Amino acid sequence: MLKDKNILLGVCGSIASYKSAEIVRLFVKAGANVKVVMTKDATSFITPLTLSTLSKNQVYSTYANTETGTWNNHVELALWADFILIAPATANSLAKFANGICDNLLTAVYLSAKCNVYVAPAMDLDMWKHKSTQNNIEKLKSYANIIIAPSNGELASGLHGEGRLAEPQEIFNFIANDLGASQPLKNKKALVTAGPTFEAIDPVRFIGNHSSGKMGYAIAKELQKQGAEVTLISGPTSLTAPDGIKVVNITSASEMLYACQKAFNTTDICVMSAAVADYTPQEVASQKIKKNTDEFSINLKKTTDILFTLGEAKKNQILVGFALETNNEEENAITKLQRKNLDFIVLNSLNDSGAGFKTNTNKITIIDKNLVKTEFILKSKEEVAKDICNKVASLI
Structure with a gap:
């Protein structure tokens, strides 16, 4: 199901970012090709080196490499992907995706995407329940984005409730099942x-x-x-x-x-x-035909x-x-x-x-x-x- 799929994983700045390493590992183990785009804040929680090592690909976090002058083309990244997964997706990034705010490489990739986008939110209970966040979730659904609902459990703040990032295996299974349902021509x-x-x-x-x-x-x-x-x-x-x-x-x-x-x-x-x-010529000349006459038929x-x-x-x-x-x-x-x-x-x-x-x-x-x-x-x-x-x- 996931073998040879091109998967772009977007990682936002959340304590749950550590789970992105396991998400990458599961996709790679299934035979997928994984590239990772991180927000600047995400690099404070998990290093690009970790995700690069696991994905066996360069990790992207800026529009360009200032040392080499290489441009990280957001359009090419979006077109490369068979689907995009944003996990974890913070309240801040959800708001940007929902309202077309483009101020980092990940939001630029998102706005350039023509493929399916899966969004796995992660945030504290009150942030998740806030009306503005729920409005943004509804907007994303209206754009045909697919929401992987957060789990109910202990949160970083000490509160207990909804907002916890779904476990990597749950995210993997959700996507695998969704892809299966979206493959009406399987075995044909x-x-x-x-x-x-x-x-x-x-x-x-x-x-x-x-x-x-x-x-x-x-x-x-x-x-x-x-x-x-x-x-x-x-x-x-x-x-x-x-x-x-x-x-x-x-x-x-x-x-x-x-x-x-x-x-x-x-x-x-x-x-x-x-x-x-x-139509095709009745006869094919064995040697190159020379330009010997003014007319040729x-x-x-x-x-x-x-x-x-x-x-x-x-x-x-x-x-x-x-x-x-x-x-x-x-x-x-x-x-x-x-x-x-x-x-x-x-x-x-x-x-x-x-x-x-x-x-x-x-x-x-x-x-x-x-x-x-x-x-x-x-x-x-x-x-x-x-x-x-x-x-x-x-x-x-």
């Missing part, structure tokens, strides 16, 4: 295609397109987050293969067809987001329609296609949906600003086989991937 096998195909003209030149593969890679990663065992068949891209995902690198449409057919029968979910070439033949081929072979698989259109968008998408035996199709238009190839955002409409249409606003491709995978999960 998924196949994703991504990127372009390159159709060779000669040993140097090819016919291709502008697909970056970003959408397909984001979908593969989101399917993995939702519990699926993912195989990613990727055309040529500059993207780094996601950890824990089997990647099959291909170049041409025929290679992608072969790889898809090989994997399809044992697949539960197939999301075909690659931009596959519709290439005879092309159709490539095999991979999505149609899989649609014909489909049994119980959920099959998803993409339609990138420039005109008659919805009509063309519905025709493709029905002709290729898809469960739903993801339509995006090159006429929409911020959508299409090479962008970090996309604007989609999902049309299912019952012709129910769901439109989405412009979002990051990671958020779009979540919408697509949630639709897949709803069909499962």
Whole structure:
């Protein structure tokens, strides 16, 4: 469940900070990758060296290392994390998170996060019961943050009651159980295609397109987050293969067809987001073609329609296609949906600003086989991937 997860632990200035060492140990023992961000006050209770030794990673507490001039990029830290855990979370930090106050590295990371955030409060009884603290807790819940309730017990002040940080094993179990509940695709096998195909003209030149593969890679990663065992068949891209995902690198449409057919029968979910070439040269020159004439022509033949081929072979698989259109968008998408035996199709238009190839955002409409249409606003491709995978999960 937690193996290979990237976990960012935020540690605030509380006497309960000593428990963060055990939290790190439990996550590392489970196979997770852990990075720690501490507030300045937290370093008074537990040393960064302790948490660095246990996590086997650098501990971050300032925006920059003044000795080396290295910037600790809060955005990169937030995007690296599969989820963030703030434990202990003090009343002071809760107030900052709830009200958008950004005055240290941890609050900057929090405000940059696109992943789930778990918050484990720790403070004295009266502070926990104070109306302002409870209002902040409700605000955090409204932001979809997940609260790990404090325990009832002896507090540092000598009082007895709520406010004690949940024990490390309790926090670990809470998150493990929550991740299990949020993995609707657990034990499912998924196949994703991504990127372009390159159709060779000669040993140097090819016919291709502008697909970056970003959408397909984001979908593969989101399917993995939702519990699926993912195989990613990727055309040529500059993207780094996601950890824990089997990647099959291909170049041409025929290679992608072969790889898809090989994997399809044992697949539960197939999301075909690659931009596959519709045509390929009839003949490929064995030597580089020289520029000897003013005009040059290439005879092309159709490539095999991979999505149609899989649609014909489909049994119980959920099959998803993409339609990138420039005109008659919805009509063309519905025709493709029905002709290729898809469960739903993801339509995006090159006429929409911020959508299409090479962008970090996309604007989609999902049309299912019952012709129910769901439109989405412009979002990051990671958020779009979540919408697509949630639709897949709803069909499962």
